[in-house]
Amino acid sequence: MRIVGIYGSPRAGGNTDKMLDAFLEGARQEGALVSPIYVRKLAMQGCLGCGGCDETGQCVVKDDMQNVYPLLEAAQGIVLASPVYFYNLTGQVKLLIDRSQALFMKKSLSAKAHPPSGPAASKEGKKGFLLSAAATRGKKLFDCARLTFTYFMDALGGHMVGELCLRELEGKKDVEKDLRWLSQCRAEGERFARSLTDGPVEADGAV
Numbered sequence: 001m002r003i004v005g006i007y008g009s010p011r012a013g014g015n016t017d018k019m020l021d022a023f024l025e026g027a028r029q030e031g032a033l034v035s036p037i038y039v040r041k042l043a044m045q046g047c048l049g050c051g052g053c054d055e056t057g058q059c060v061v062k063d064d065m066q067n068v069y070p071l072l073e074a075a076q077g078i079v080l081a082s083p084v085y086f087y088n089l090t091g092q093v094k095l096l097i098d099r100s101q102a103l104f105m106k107k108s109l110s111a112k113a114h115p116p117s118g119p120a121a122s123k124e125g126k127k128g129f130l131l132s133a134a135a136t137r138g139k140k141l142f143d144c145a146r147l148t149f150t151y152f153m154d155a156l157g158g159h160m161v162g163e164l165c166l167r168e169l170e171g172k173k174d175v176e177k178d179l180r181w182l183s184q185c186r187a188e189g190e191r192f193a194r195s196l197t198d199g200p201v202e203a204d205g206a207v
Ligand SMILES: Cc1cc2nc3c(=O)[nH]c(=O)nc-3n(C[C@H](O)[C@H](O)[C@H](O)COP(=O)(O)O)c2cc1C
Pocket: 009, 010, 011, 013, 014, 015, 016, 017, 082, 083, 084, 085, 086, 087, 088, 133, 134, 135, 136, 137, 141, 169, 170, 171, 172
């Protein structure tokens, strides 16, 4: 099974990088083929809102996002790791998500040409998992990130199946303060990879 791991922080080697490293290590252990994407290394711009993809399902902007589209399309699993920035995902991740509008349009055009046959179709598709970290501890801390990721998965024809969101992590190495956190990320990665072959997995909820 193929998993895309999206490293969403501009801070290399920080909390969410470490969380995703551990998650993907677990997934690889279960036989997953992993394609990492470091958004901080991508030269890309935001969606132009030009409507070009409405007709073709292809984005008119020719930048590094063109290398990301085939990876997102081929994956059965997508795991996104992003710190919370102003109560949402990072700006770099949001650029990638906005540009995925082309994949949403491609899916819509294909569904129009070949309508799905049967009610089971909506239960299938890609599975998504969200990893996040933030410095504070508010109840709604991850709400926006979760909502954005949920609709990103929806646009890709999939759904979010789980999350691991850690509060009170500010310094670059804070996630290492409690050894259980990265072990949990690793265990979630193993479970996620197994779910891609076994069938549905239930969400675990925020920590
Ligand atoms: C621009 C910016 C905005 C941030 N906004 C929030 C926020 O709204 N809430 C919060 O709890 N932490 C916020 N943080 C803190 C980060 O989420 C936190 O330090 C996180 O652990 C960073 O993850 P990383 O090490 O993977 O980059 C912000 C940090 C930056 C640099």
